[in-house]
Amino acid sequence: MSIKVTKLNHIYDKGMPTEQAALTDVSFEINDGELVGIIGHTGSGKSTLLQHLNGLLKATSGSIEVGGVEITRPGVSMVEIRKRVGLVFQYPEYQLFEVNVAKDVAYGPRNLGLSEEEIDQRVREAIALVGLDYETVKDRSPFELSGGQKRAVAIAGVIAMRPEVLILDEPTAGLDPKAHKDILNMITEVHRRTGNIIILVSHNMGDIAEIADKVIVIDSGKVVTVGSPLEVFSQGELLKSVGLDLPPITEFCNALGIKDTVLDMEDAVGKIVDLIKE
Amino acid sequence: MIRDITLGQYYASDSLIHRLDPRVKIIATLLFIIELFIVDNFIGFAICAAVLAIVIAVSKVPLSFIMRGLKPVLFILFFTFALNIFMVKGEVLWSWKFLHITREGIQIAVFMAIRLVLLIIGSSMLTLATKPLSLTDGIERLLSPLAKFKFPSHEIAMMMTIALRFIPTLLEETDKIMKAQQARGADFESGGLLKRAKALIPVLVPLFVSAFRIAQDLAMAMEARCYRGGENRTRMHEMKLRKRDFIAFILMAAFLAIIIIEARMF
Ligand SMILES: Nc1ncnc2c1ncn2[C@@H]1O[C@H](COP(=O)(O)OP(=O)(O)O)[C@@H](O)[C@H]1O
Ligand SMILES: [Mg+2]
Numbered sequence: 001m002s003i004k005v006t007k008l009n010h011i012y013d014k015g016m017p018t019e020q021a022a023l024t025d026v027s028f029e030i031n032d033g034e035l036v037g038i039i040g041h042t043g044s045g046k047s048t049l050l051q052h053l054n055g056l057l058k059a060t061s062g063s064i065e066v067g068g069v070e071i072t073r074p075g076v077s078m079v080e081i082r083k084r085v086g087l088v089f090q091y092p093e094y095q096l097f098e099v100n101v102a103k104d105v106a107y108g109p110r111n112l113g114l115s116e117e118e119i120d121q122r123v124r125e126a127i128a129l130v131g132l133d134y135e136t137v138k139d140r141s142p143f144e145l146s147g148g149q150k151r152a153v154a155i156a157g158v159i160a161m162r163p164e165v166l167i168l169d170e171p172t173a174g175l176d177p178k179a180h181k182d183i184l185n186m187i188t189e190v191h192r193r194t195g196n197i198i199i200l201v202s203h204n205m206g207d208i209a210e211i212a213d214k215v216i217v218i219d220s221g222k223v224v225t226v227g228s229p230l231e232v233f234s235q236g237e238l239l240k241s242v243g244l245d246l247p248p249i250t251e252f253c254n255a256l257g258i259k260d261t262v263l264d265m266e267d268a269v270g271k272i273v274d275l276i277k278e
Numbered sequence: 279m280i281r282d283i284t285l286g287q288y289y290a291s292d293s294l295i296h297r298l299d300p301r302v303k304i305i306a307t308l309l310f311i312i313e314l315f316i317v318d319n320f321i322g323f324a325i326c327a328a329v330l331a332i333v334i335a336v337s338k339v340p341l342s343f344i345m346r347g348l349k350p351v352l353f354i355l356f357f358t359f360a361l362n363i364f365m366v367k368g369e370v371l372w373s374w375k376f377l378h379i380t381r382e383g384i385q386i387a388v389f390m391a392i393r394l395v396l397l398i399i400g401s402s403m404l405t406l407a408t409k410p411l412s413l414t415d416g417i418e419r420l421l422s423p424l425a426k427f428k429f430p431s432h433e434i435a436m437m438m439t440i441a442l443r444f445i446p447t448l449l450e451e452t453d454k455i456m457k458a459q460q461a462r463g464a465d466f467e468s469g470g471l472l473k474r475a476k477a478l479i480p481v482l483v484p485l486f487v488s489a490f491r492i493a494q495d496l497a498m499a500m501e502a503r504c505y506r507g508g509e510n511r512t513r514m515h516e517m518k519l520r521k522r523d524f525i526a527f528i529l530m531a532a533f534l535a536i537i538i539i540e541a542r543m544f
Contacts, residue, residue, distance in 0.1 A: 015342070016343065017289075051457065079463065079465070082462075082463055094454075095458040095462075097483035108462035111464060158461070
């Protein structure tokens with residue numbers, strides 16, 4: 001499974017006075033099993049891009065290929081695409097509606113027309129995967145959970161559909177540090193277990209540097225640069241010019257006068273020890 | 279798409295119509311609606327349409343934008359047209375089994391359709407060319423004489439302000455929730471009426487929850503800023519009638535006179 005986006009354009013309200021180009025000639029490729037981070041200023045078009053990847057928005061022009069299927073062609077079954085590509089929206093807890101957690105998580109799998117046993121098994125698995133205890137949460141109302149737990153349940157609702165590509169739009173926005181860490185661990189855990197493509201939008205550069213294999217930088221609807229975290233975060237000036245920051249640890253090492261781009265704690269410790277020895 | 283609903287929307291521009299006092303525009307709209315019901319022949323409708331066309335041209339609101347607002351009410355339009363054309367008794371022109379079309383029926387159906395279209399466009403001009411806040415300010419001022427009879431004019435205006443303010447927010451919210459449920463395999467388009475109604479539950483429940491959350495936050499924010507209703511409240515922008523508003527009144531009176539005379543004559 002791989003994803004290929006070619007010259008994708010999207011214009012909102014085309015032909016209206018409020019017409020606005022949200023994506024302009026966006027092209028990139030994602031290889032099988034990659035964990036991809038998308039970063040960009042608010043309003044740069046990240047959410048618009050994600051909604052194209054599972055067919056919720058129609059491209060004005062350009063093509064998207066998911067696992068060899070060109071989903072931008074007319075006549076492609078949207079249900080089939082949504083089965084393959086799972087999208088977790090920003091603040092997904094606002095989509096919860098069922099009387100209890102188990103039923104809410106089961107909503108997606110049920111829409112896929114699976115058997116009751118299959119649904120039950122997937123629900124248990126998904127709830128466990130997001131770090132909740134099935135027995136204690138299954139009968140509780142999703143509305144009485146904590147913010148972090150609600151988010152986890154909402155994510156489980158998409159994971160239970162077993163998509164081949166999992167997309168998360170700012171999954172850690174507005175969470176406390178512990179819930180933030182839990183969600184992040186959950187994402188790496190899902191990636192490790194399934195080996196599927198995961199696409200993650202985040203404003204936290206530290207997170208992206210830590211877990212992503214590939215980083216896509218977007219500004220005003222255009223792809224500014226694509227590369228490994230090391231390649232992208234060594235272009236500090238470019239990132240600053242599009243309103244983004246470096247990861248704190250990278251910034252810190254830069255301030256100490258370390259020339260190399262440092263992305264993690266271990267590396268930083270080593271470099272600082274070297275610096276002191278000199 | 280759900281965002282296409284323009285009824286009640288504001289179109290930002292700096293035209294003469296936009297700058298008129300909201301009270302003038304509210305009165306003009308009410309008068310226009312009354313005039314539409316005084317009129318009972320084609321010349322009268324032509325005059326109304328011409329006046330409306332001039333107002334639209336001066337307001338600089340694009341016609342395509344206004345027409346888009348007509349789409350959702352097209353169904354009601356066809357429905358009333360069909361109802362009138364078949365239900366009115368008179369000189370029969372065409373009939374098939376129990377259906378009869380009469381000369382009077384056609385006339386009434388056509389007049390009613392024209393009336394409805396002009397009515398919808400005319401009243402949407404009010405909201406298209408008036409900021410929601412000044413609109414409700416205007417309503418509050420127009421209703422304020424009733425406050426002497428314990429009529430809660432400020433409260434009503436505030437409720438309308440809040441409702442207008444949150445229409446786009448709730449539409450956006452609905453759009454977001456629908457997309458999120460579609461991503462989970464929801465299907466709003468196929469199936470019978472019952473299946474479609476059931477498919478809306480996953481949208482309506484989160485929407486209500488969101489609406490209550492928004493209402494609670496807003497109430498808290500108003501409370502924190504010591505909102506106490508209309509008593510002793512002063513305003514930042516005092517409404518004042520200017521020369522252009524008086525000219526508008528004169529034109530409105532002339533228009534009304536023409537319509538009444540025309541209706542008498544024919
Ligand atoms: N439904 C919509 N209708 C019109 N414009 C939109 C809509 N959604 C987003 N936009 C506009 O498109 C641009 C990109 O938005 P978005 O994709 O949400 O950015 P991001 O997720 O990076 O913050 C913004 O300028 C936004 O105002
Ligand atoms: Mg976004």
